[in-house]
Amino acid sequence: MxxxxxxxxxxxxxxxxxxxxxxxxxxxxxxxxxxxxxxxxxxxxxxxxxxxxxxNPGPDKNADIAELLVNMVVEDSQPFSFVEGTGFKKLFEALAPNYVLPTRKTLKAMVDKRYQETKEKAKAVVSKAQAVSITSDLWTSINTESFLAVTCHFIDESTSLQSVVLGVQHFTEAHSAVNLASTKTALMTEWGIRDKVTCLVTDGAPNMGACARELHLRHTTCVAHSLNLMVRKAMENSLEISAIRSNCRRIVGYFKSSTTAKLVQEVETRWNSTYLMFQRLYDLHEPVGAALAGLRTDIQPLSADTFTIIKDCLKVLEPFNQATTELSEEKRVSGSKVIPLLSMLHCSLEEEEIGMIQTAESREMAQFLRRQLRDKLNNIQSMSIMYLSTLLDPRFKKIGFFSPNQAVDAETRLISECAAIIRHHQSSSSPSPSTPSTSATQSVEQGSKLWHRFDATSQQTGTTNVTAGATMEVQAYLSEPNILRKSDPLKYWEQQKAVYPNLYKLAVAFLCTPASSVPCERALAHKI
Incomplete structure (x- = not known):
């Protein structure tokens, strides 16, 4: 035996x-x-x-275990030292007794290798993009440590929207526009997109806007941040509503610290938190009022008149909550949705809608919001990156505009952009100067007055033909029925790129711009 x-x-x-x-x-x-x-x-x-x-698991089994270990560190943000924990070692000894666990130093090297491999794959994908948009955000911890995140968004060869995190870097310099621009330039150069960026999307901080000017990039402010600021200004404009907010914060703070009541506290930097605080208090106003009446506290319960104001505020703010939530959660094309969405918000605050609000304080807030929205719409509709993306979205086209006159101007600009694409294609496909052609003859004959009028007319005819071709392509596209609002515009362009080849190139360049800087905030939340 x-x-x-x-x-x-x-x-x-x-x-x-x-x-x-x-x-x-x-x-x-x-x-x-x-x-x-x-x-x-x-x-x-x-x-x-x-x-x-x-x-004896063999090399394949050991490689699988090593890959799972690296995945665990990356996906769960585990420290490298967890492999040296006594409990973890016992667990592995039971599950894979013959696998030798790596040290923290070895595990770090394994994660670094995975990072470099993944980064190179991402660079290969980004390098094929025709045009990109970037989003950027700066975050400072309670320990005053700052981190800068930059994400890149583009439409790939299969006409699908892609997003890549270019970097989340520890930012130790002063938060000046020059320093921000220097870091972003280094990232764009490293990823090979310096000449491909069509737009930079950030929050409304002055240094971010100045950074875009320093980089000579188109810049647009995160719409979700803008709506959040609009709501705050409108509420702060009313002394009565400001007092109600203050009292609501005290009530929520009291219950959050002493009971398990499912209330929501207002947070200055969190979108829609005021709306959610009002909504939860209104839904639970009976049990909250009864609890306050039976407790020894100097906090006064909210009166019936106060709850009427809160109810009206919720009516006014509900569309804003839907809009910011929709823009923040959007995983498809979103920049083209900004003008139509703000137009619909403005419609929700029409005079007849405001007239149905009972309380004067809420009506005043609604009117203030309406004025702010009109100013914001006028500003956004003047930005080429916004109105061209709206016009190039087959869901919206011209009917997505707040102003019909602006839609006409946008169409004119789109024809001009389309003509530029055609001219660029013609110039790139024409014979080179070194090739014997009519260029040599033309240079000789330019001095002759005999053919001057003919040559000028010929050149003008060529320009007219380009403009006519661009006009026909744009008008044919705009004359088609709009696709459904919940449809994917990129699927439309994938199917129609042979029909509208020049507009397809413009769609790839303009539809990659996101409406908000939420992708950057998600990167910061995940990485830090």
Whole structure:
């Protein structure tokens, strides 16, 4: 009997029967006839391969375990030292006793290798993009440590929207526009997109706007941040509503610290938190009022008149809550949605809608919001990156505009952009200057007055033909019925890129711009 077979089998006497052995691996009983043949046959047929695999996982199994370890660090943000924990070692000893756990230093090297491999793959994908938009955000911790995040958004060769985190860097310099621009330039250069950026999307901080000017990039402010600021200004404009907010914060703070009431506290930097605080208090106003009445506290319960004001405020703010939530959660094309969405918000604050609000304080807030929205719309509709993306979105086209006149101007600009694409294509496909062509003849004849009028007319005719071709393509596209609002505009362009080849190139360049800087904030929340 081999040494292994002795270890896995035992000899025992059954009452009233012959000697038998029991396999310690499967507990099967075998007849013992003073030799080991039966035991060896059983072990070799059922256990030898299984046990060898368990004790010697092999290179493929070890590689799989190593990959899972790296995934655990990356996905769960685990520290490298967790592999040296006593409990984790015991767990691995039970699950994979023959796998040698890496040290924290080795694990760090494994994660660094994965990072470089993933980064190179991402660079290869980004390098194929025709145009990109970037979003940027700066975050400072309670320990005054700052981090700068930059994300890149583009439409790939299959007409699908892609996003890549270019970097989340520890930012130790002063938060000046020059320093921000220097860091972003280094990232754009490293990723090879310096000449491909069509727009930079950030929050409304002055240094971010100045940074875009320093980089000579188109700049647009995160719409979700803008709506948040609009709501705050409108509320702060009313002394009565400001007092209600203050009292609501005290009530929520009291219950959040002493009970398990499911109330929501207002947070200055969190979008829609005021709306959610009002909504939850209004929904729970009876139990909250009863609790305050029975407790020894100097906090006054909210009156019936106050709840009427809160109810009206919720009516006014509900569309804003829907808009910011929709823009923040959007995983498809979103920049083209800004003008139509703000137009619909403005419609929700029409005079007849405001007239249905009972309280004067809420009506005043609604009117203030309406004025702010009109100013914001006028500003956004003058930005080429916004109105061209709206016009190039087959869901909206011209009917997405707040102003019909602005829609006409946008169409004119789109024709101009389309004509520029056609001219660029013609110039890139024409013979080079070194090739013998009519260029040499033209240079000789330019001095002759005989052909001057003909040459000028010929050149003008060529320009007219380009503009006419661009006009026909744009008008044919705009004359088509709009696709459904919930449809994917990029699927439309993938199907129509052969029909409208020049507009397709413009759609790839302009529809990649996101409406908000939320992708950057998600990167910061995940990385830090």
């Amino acid at each position: 081999s040494r292994r077979s002795i270890r896995v089998t035992g000899l025992q006497k059954k009452p009233g029967s012959s000697w038998e052995v029991k396999c310690l691996l499967c507990l099967r009983e075998l007849v013992y006839n003073n030799n080991t043949s039966t035991m060896l046959r059983h072990y070799r047929s059922l256990h030898v391969n299984v046990e060898a695999t368990q004790e």
